[in-house]
Amino acid sequence: MxxxxxxxxxxxxxxxxxxxxxxxxxxxxxxxxxxxxxxxxxxxxxxxxxxxxxxxxxxxxxxxxxxxxxxxxxxxxxxxxxxxxxxxxxxxxxxxxxxxxxxxxxxxxxxxxxxxxxxxxxxxxxxxxxxxxxxxxxxxxxxxxxxxxxxxxxxxxxxxxxxxxxxxxxxxxxxxxxxxxxxxxxxxxxxxxxxxxxxxxTQYSLARLIENCFLAKKILKQSEITSALSIEAFNCNPDFLNEEIHSIRKQIGQIEIAKSLRKILQKSELFAREKNSVQDPYSFRCIPQVLGASYDTIEYVKQIAEREINSVTDNPVMISNNEILSGGNFHAQPLALCSDFLSIAVAEIGNISERRIYQLINGSRGLPEFLTKNPGINSGYMIVQYSAAALVSMNKQSCTPSSVDSIVTSKGQEDHVSMAANAGIKCFDVVERTQTVIGMEWMTACRAWEFRKDNWKLNEELSTYFEKYRLMILFQEDDHIPSNDYKGTIEFLNSIS
Structure with a gap:
């Protein structure tokens, strides 16, 4: 026991x-x-x-x-x-x-x-x-x-x-x-x-925030791994990961994401592979800047949540001299603002992920259109990108802040409220949709790699992830039902993050 x-x-x-x-x-x-x-x-x-x-x-x-x-x-x-x-x-x-x-x-x-x-x-x-x-x-x-x-x-x-x-x-x-x-x-x-x-x-609103922050940290890690495979499949120029580029920006999240990507891609053939482009689209080249901003937001939210975990949010309360006083510690404004901020940060992880899906199916960099050998009779992953676009669009709509709203209650005695619980509920929806988008990108990057693997190799870490995934979700050359693979893909990503 x-x-x-x-x-x-x-x-x-x-x-x-x-x-x-x-x-x-x-x-x-x-x-x-x-x-x-x-x-x-x-x-x-x-x-x-x-x-x-x-x-x-x-x-x-x-x-x-x-x-x-x-x-x-x-x-x-x-x-x-x-x-x-x-x-x-x-x-x-x-x-x-x-x-x-x-x-x-x-x-x-x-x-x-x-x-x-x-x-x-x-x-x-x-x-x-x-x-x-x-x-x-x-x-x-x-x-x-x-x-x-x-x-x-x-x-x-x-x-x-x-x-x-x-x-x-x-x-x-x-x-x-x-x-x-x-x-x-x-x-x-x-x-x-x-x-x-x-x-x-504030325990309900706080629990919502903690759960969302916990999941956001996992999603961020999954996005790092997934975007690394997308970088390989798109044959990006890795100069954008240069350590000094990020150190002179001085943004901690950006520096940490770039460091993590360098680690995931270490000893990759990518650094020696011939390139067709001097610069890559922003959805690849600006991964450290975008995910780094989300990293910083998650760290800030974690800090506020930690304070609230250790707080007294009752009213009235007994203070140190045994006096009982009324205050307003029940007001969840710090949590409301954090849930709204976290929604935006997580939504951006999904936004840039969907853009990479689009780039991978676009028929550029030597990859076939929609990642199928026989376009026309097969649609490949054309509509996977549509579906991802629908999810990120929903996320944008859900990022309208709850914390700017307030409704007067209790005959005007409680005349300003935070809407922290609603912000947390909405944030959870954004988190779930974003995780699905990251899963879609992983599926797309793995499919793109199927057209590369005969000529190129992944490093040990990404190769291990790719091979383990293919034991769970087999490659299907012709059109199939991608949505059947979403759940298994998300479970796989959860297992490695």
Missing amino acids: KSPVILENKDWAFEEIIEIWQSDKTIELSKDIVQIIKESRVALENKLSESKSPIYGINTGFGSLCNTVIEPNELDQLQINLVKSHACGTGKTISNQLSKLILLLKIIGLSKANSCIRIDVIQFLVTLYNKKWLPCIPEFGSLGASGDLAPLAHLTLLCIGEGKFVTEENNVISNVKEVFDKNNIQIPMLKAKEGLALLNG
């Missing part, structure tokens, strides 16, 4: 969160964290017993009802009503992996102890995580301010014995009370502040 990951009282690196999320390891709260959570709850309860002053969301209503004071004997019901009334999300249920990440992030956020919830509630969430009982959360409903209220309400329903969860075997469980009782799991219910603490946070 694998040792659990101990959640310490520390700041977590982006890569650490990815490793925990992608693994099958269980998690466990450290003794220090358990102690500070207990202490913060005691401090809150003491404050409630000693003071009759209104404290937002603890003994008042919510949103525009913030000035409505709630009687002490109704505080627990207030939290339960909050969760039920806010569980109004729509759309398809999010993936199990995304739900798992949200749950992990919520546990980490609450473990900072500024939210003052009972240790029983957090331990209940830890139990769900460890059993892989993942909350069923609808896709839509968050405005990315006041926290991701609707999505997190669906997560929190389990804390009052309602809602749904999905098991490791992918069974959806709706009779949650019965299942919890059968497994001797005590439903914690909710007391003062706890419903608000669970709903008030």
Whole structure:
């Protein structure tokens, strides 16, 4: 049995969160964290017993009802009503992996102890995580301010014995009370502040951003490998990879991409092969500049996501002197801007990839038109490029920023929202489409290489990738159904990145 990951009282690196999320390891709260959570709850309860002053969301209503004071004997019901009334999300249920990440992030956020919830509630969430009982959360409903209220309400329903969860075997469980009782799991219910603490946070928008950033990093690596094979097939002049060209530009991403391409292409015949052109089209020659800009964007987004992982995004919060104050840490504007920025960066990876597909099927540099020996009777990869063009066009439409939008809610109390969740949902669509385009380019570059391999050779790295791929996806000289190969191609690229 694998040792659990101990959640310490520390700041977590982006890569650490990815490793925990992608693994099958269980998690466990450290003794220090358990102690500070207990202490913060005691401090809150003491404050409630000693003071009759209104404290937002603890003994008042919510949103525009913030000035409505709630009687002490109704505080627990207030939290339960909050969760039920806010569980109004729509759309398809999010993936199990995304739900798992949200749950992990919520546990980490609450473990900072500024939210003052009972240790029983957090331990209940830890139990769900460890059993892989993942909350069923609808896709839509968050405005990315006041926290991701609707999505997190669906997560929190389990804390009052309602809602749904999905098991490791992918069974959806709706009779949650019965299942919890059968497994001797005590439903914690909710007391003062706890419903608000669970709903008030950016964990849904943050999970979207982290997932998209994680996938974008993989896509960028796949694009490096794929574009290297396209460079070989198109017989490019490799002068554009010269190290000094990039060092004098001083853009870190550009320098890193050029370095990576030189490594992938090291000892290639390309550097000695006779060329028909002094310069190549921008879609080849400017790969380091374009992918480098996306590299820099992904690194920036990772930095913002890492800060948010280690943040308290609840409201109100207890600060170091045990004072409880209202603020706006639930506002997900940093995440909204990052999701929009990341969408543009990933879309550009797809844009330049589609242009290389076009160049490879265009009938230049000694390659046959549409990469078929018998054009006319065969259309070759003519429509693969059409399909890629349709995807990158959709990406362009999806890159209109969500973060410039805002809608007034709650009688004007919540008069500016971030739309971070919508930005994240849209970004995921861009990521998925871009990965398909990269797959199409790999298919096209491999097909182009079929017309080169009798006379030219690839270096060891690219040759290994090409040969492994051909064991999975066989070359077909005559027209066939390219879309049958998309899934296998994407799986192959995922396996090497």
